[in-house]
Amino acid sequence: MGISNDDIVRIANTIDGKKEEIRNFALNCIKQSSENPPGDESKIADLLIRKAKEWKLEDSEIWMKKENRPNLFFNINGKEKGKTLILNGHMDTKPIGDTAEWKIIDPHKPQIINGKLYGRGSTDMKGALVGMLAAANAIVENGLDFNGKLVLSFTADEEAGSTYGVKYIIERGFDADAIIVGEPSGVEKDFDTIGLACRGALLGKIVVHGTQMHSSLSDKGGCINASVKMAEVMVEFSKNLKNNLNYKDHYLYPNGPTINPGVTIDGGVFYGVVPGVASFGFDLRTIPGMEFKQIVDDINKFLNKLMAKDKDLKAELVLEGLNIPSWAPTAEIDQNHPVVKSCIKAAEAILNFKPEKAGVPFVADSCYIVDKLKIPTISSFGPGYIKLAHGPDEYVDIKAIIDSAKIYAIAALSFLN
DSSP states (O other): OOSOHHHHHHHHHHHHTTHHHHHHHHHHHHHSOOBTTTOOOHHHHHHHHHHHHHTTOOOEEEEESSTTOEEEEEEEEOSEEEEEEEEEEEOOBOOOOOGGGOOSSOTTSOEEETTEEESTTIIIIIHHHHHHHHHHHHHHHTTOOOEEEEEEEEESOGGGTSTTTHHHHHHHOOOOSEEEEOOOOBSSSTTSEEEEEEOEEEEEEEEEEOOOEEGGGGGGSOOOOHHHHHHHHHHHHHHHSGGGSOOOOBTTBTTOOEEEEEEEEEEOOSTTEEOSEEEEEEEEEEOTTOOHHHHHHHHHHHHHHHHHHOTTOEEEEEOSSSSSOSEEOOEEOOTTOHHHHHHHHHHHHHHSSOOEEEEESSOOTHHHHHHHHOOOEESBOOSSBGGGTTSTTOEEEHHHHHHHHHHHHHHHHHHHO
């Protein structure tokens, strides 16, 4: 593995000896709100910086494109030159949402109940940040030798398009031999999968044009209700668009892409007026191999077929002005890459089972890294359950955070050595 059994024991003992400290630190991290929107990671960043100094991680950097949107880097250098490994996670979270939907805790008052840390961002993904920091501390505190460089990269703005986070640091420039993104990878139990790929996304809007006129005259002819036509197109999207997309089967995504029309709906003026314009937003999640131009061509051809069948239908694809990036590419790492093997062996050493190789259903920062920098990146390998992300009563098991610290430390030393 590139790491001795004695070193594995030393790492595990060091982290187990800090269980209460890690537990309390994790709870404190969840208490620092970093909901996005509106977007402000300054409080959680300050807390991470203070703990890093306390844990003897002195070499740090802050990159900021905008005030209160910091990106943190903690650098641990090995004894000799070698490879660089980055452990990456984002500091922002989705908004809490409707507080009435939170049944177990008040979402503004995170708690630990029966070994579970409840609160927004616990699974997605502050638990992983704590685990990564504790892993680095265990390596430094034990004086464990390795070659190359280990970097912790804690970024902003992942939940709203990464403009102030990964996209910004890509613009500034960085490099590595491999990256592990600590997004939650648990499906049925913690760490039961390792995400070797992530979906991309095409987010767009279909605008349908009709005839705006007095509704009392709609029976006189020449009236096209844009909202009705829009509804018909939305149903066609749901039923038939997938069969009109060009893509190849992928072993990690046996069900292919997903298509959700109607994520937004807009149309009409007021009572007494036949709608002249109506639209619906759609969310198309791609799989590796699908490209922007081909998808756009496929959608336009699909709309043209619908309009050829219905001479009253006038519909167009719009990708601008959505207040969110319309395109995210996919990412994938070779299943035999050394960093993948290191992670699987590390998990097996701590958990006594091998994570299953899987495709991540969501978009992660890995997609921008792989697209622009071509750095081999694991899209998801972290504590917590994917299904709990963004929802009410989000939680992560404290044990999973402790285990993640051990796994990250062992995987890092295994890969770097």
